[in-house]
């Protein structure tokens with residue numbers, strides 16, 4: 661009984677990946693494992709769940725670690741997915757990469773979707789889901805003829821960087837459309853240089869920017885909540901109706917999985933021991 665209580669704390673657990681970054685001055689930079697406050701806060705407040713991290717996990721650890729959580733949020737990050745994962749060389753060596761994160765998150769996507777574990781992808785996380793399932797990315801959307809510059813004004817205050825930047829058109833038969841209360845379009849923020857080029861098999865584009873760029877995807881054969889967006893609903897999610905609805909729906913999916921995990925553990929504990 662004590663073990664059960666420990667294994668099932670009252671709030672669902674959400675795995676959030678670590679970013680690998682060097683921090684400190686030039687002579688004393690040290691490796692750190694990081695999670696952005698705004699992502700953790702959105703999970704805590706918007707989904708009523710507890711963020712957890714598994715620092716230094718590798719791809720082989722993923723199935724066992726997923727068995728102990730109720731969902732996954734793949735966060736945004738300044739770093740890019742290494743283009744070797746979609747058969748390309750790095751176009752701009754000045755941009756940051758995080759191959760240690762790629763190793764874990766690409767495995768997490770495949771196992772989470774196969775196992776019906778609720779999955780929410782945001783910005784880099786959205787791109788990771790597409791790459792993990794066999795899609796590819798534009799490495800510089802702003803360099804494509806006829807496309808918007810989707811990058812944030814880096815010198816502006818944060819409120820402006822995360823302010824609404826362009827419209828997206830929603831696919832009427834999608835979860836996202838329902839979460840938006842049936843609105844055909846919504847305005848979203850935009851803080852990315854890369855974007856989906858070839859959509860992975862099994863994913864469905866459910867939102868598009870005015871330049872045609874895919875802005876949200878759902879999984880065709882989802883056994884649970886599976887949504888990813890190129891924008892940032894985590895930014896003060898409690899102030900925006902669609903962002904709140906996304907995290908609330910994710911939270912409901914987490915509680916359903918948690919109830920199932922708990923029932924399975926009780927059934928296992930009640931089963932007679934084999935002679």
Ligand SMILES: N[C@@H](CCC(=O)NCCCC(=O)O)C(=O)O
Nearest residue numbers: 736737738739783784852853854
């Ligand atoms: N580097 C990729 C992904 C963009 C992204 O996730 N941005 C987030 C910035 C920081 C944050 O808010 O967490 C790209 O440029 O497309």
